[in-house]
Amino acid sequence: MERTLPPSEETLSRDGSGAAPVPFFTQAATFARLWPEIRAHCTRVLDRGKFSHGAGVAEFERALARWTGASHVVGVNSGTDALVLLLRAAGLRPGDEVVVPAYTFVATATSVVLAGGVPVFADIEERGYGIDPRSVDAVATPRTRMVMPVHLFDRLADIRGVHEVARRRGLTVVEDSAEAVGMRQDGTHAGLLGAGGVLSFFPAKTLGAIGDAGALLTDDDTVAETARALRHHGRSGRTLDHFPGISNPTVHSGYNSKMDDIQAAVLLAKLGRLDDDIARRAELSARYDERLRAVPGVLAVPGDVPPHPGGNRVSYVHLIEVEERDALASHLGARGIATEVYYPTPLHLQPCFAHLGHRPGDFPRAEAACAAALALPLHADLADADVDRVCDGIEDFFTGRRR
Numbered sequence: 437m438e439r440t441l442p443p444s445e446e447t448l449s450r451d452g453s454g455a456a457p458v459p460f461f462t463q464a465a466t467f468a469r470l471w472p473e474i475r476a477h478c479t480r481v482l483d484r485g486k487f488s489h490g491a492g493v494a495e496f497e498r499a500l501a502r503w504t505g506a507s508h509v510v511g512v513n514s515g516t517d518a519l520v521l522l523l524r525a526a527g528l529r530p531g532d533e534v535v536v537p538a539y540t541f542v543a544t545a546t547s548v549v550l551a552g553g554v555p556v557f558a559d560i561e562e563r564g565y566g567i568d569p570r571s572v573d574a575v576a577t578p579r580t581r582m583v584m585p586v587h588l589f590d591r592l593a594d595i596r597g598v599h600e601v602a603r604r605r606g607l608t609v610v611e612d613s614a615e616a617v618g619m620r621q622d623g624t625h626a627g628l629l630g631a632g633g634v635l636s637f638f639p640a641k642t643l644g645a646i647g648d649a650g651a652l653l654t655d656d657d658t659v660a661e662t663a664r665a666l667r668h669h670g671r672s673g674r675t676l677d678h679f680p681g682i683s684n685p686t687v688h689s690g691y692n693s694k695m696d697d698i699q700a701a702v703l704l705a706k707l708g709r710l711d712d713d714i715a716r717r718a719e720l721s722a723r724y725d726e727r728l729r730a731v732p733g734v735l736a737v738p739g740d741v742p743p744h745p746g747g748n749r750v751s752y753v754h755l756i757e758v759e760e761r762d763a764l765a766s767h768l769g770a771r772g773i774a775t776e777v778y779y780p781t782p783l784h785l786q787p788c789f790a791h792l793g794h795r796p797g798d799f800p801r802a803e804a805a806c807a808a809a810l811a812l813p814l815h816a817d818l819a820d821a822d823v824d825r826v827c828d829g830i831e832d833f834f835t836g837r838r839r
């Protein structure tokens with residue numbers, strides 16, 4: 437079924453009241469606030485004159501390693517490339533299967549294909565959006581080598597449940613922790629709960645750059661060493677002309693996945709404010725929940741699904757489930773309020789995975805989430821008044837004043 441997506445930010449109009457539009461996301465206020473630090477960091481990079489893979493990247497990697505507690509941080513050009521590098525560095529061989537959730541951003545599964553593997557889909561939990569360990573157990577085959585839980589929106593997947601299945605079946609756990617900046621299980625940061633994980637610094641993410649950037653996190657020395665070589669054409673060691681084929685015999689060629697120093701400079705400045713930003717996101721998220729949990733037509737609010745035992749909550753996306761999702765999105769759009777649908781189509785029904793032979797109904801929970809989920813504006817510089825406007829719009833829609 438073709439769905440109409442919410443109006444894009446460019447087409448948002450002011451509503452009748454003349455109030456300014458509420459964009460889904462903007463960093464304008466963040467940059468105004470952080471400009472002195474960002475300018476200082478960027479000036480140092482410009483003065484040094486080395487813009488790719490330089491000292492600024494190394495400095496950011498060290499700072500992020502401290503903040504996350506990771507033994508190794510490998511800065512790269514995107515979360516997606518970090519996933520490809522992670523899968524290869526963790527030992528994926530051509531044709532190996534990797535179990536991934538059917539409800540996630542497409543890069544979770546395309547990274548498996550790019551790394552030479554085969555994605556195998558599993559359903560998500562009854563409540564919340566993490567991969568369901570029972571479904572992992574059901575879809576795994578003797579060719580399955582890895583499982584990749586994804587930590588979506590505001591909490592970790594059921595990592596203990598995933599580990600239990602992985603241990604029993606001899607699978608390596610790699611995490612798509614692209615959204616999971618600040619999420620921790622029993623104090624251990626997301627991405628360090630298995631062989632390794634990733635972070636995305638796409639501008640809209642909790643820690644956003646001014647373009648694309650990402651990182652691989654791991655406590656495993658070999659994974660880190662392999663990923664460092666892979667991000668830089670397979671180079672290793674001090675000489676620029678040494679391509680050892682890395683430590684995994686199936687891995688011969690690397691990529692150009694290097695992080696650039698201007699992104700690292702911006703990220704270093706923003707890392708200093710990250711704890712405050714996360715606290716502000718939590719406040720905004722709680723404000724949404726308080727207003728929306730009792731509204732008829734609102735089926736689920738994030739605060740009502742507790743984290744798994746030992747896990748914390750970090751609000752990256754504020755995602756509610758609603759009746760008449762597309763009509764509500766249009767209603768809000770007409771009032772100048774932008775929303776996003778995360779994610780419109782489950783991956784097992786995407787045309788690029790049609791060859792895997794799935795049909796509607798194969799993963800009911802993933803399909804239901806795709807039909808009902810609506811992400812509301814959430815970023816550290818959003819005003820309380822903006823949250824109230826969004827909530828007014830939703831309340832109006834469901835209480836019938838719209839008619």
Ligand SMILES: *Cc1c(COP(=O)(O)O)cnc(C)c1O
Nearest residue numbers: 514515516541543614615636638
């Ligand atoms: C953002 C995201 C990615 C990809 O990160 P990029 O930096 O945009 O390449 C992968 N997986 C998930 C779940 C994401 O949200």
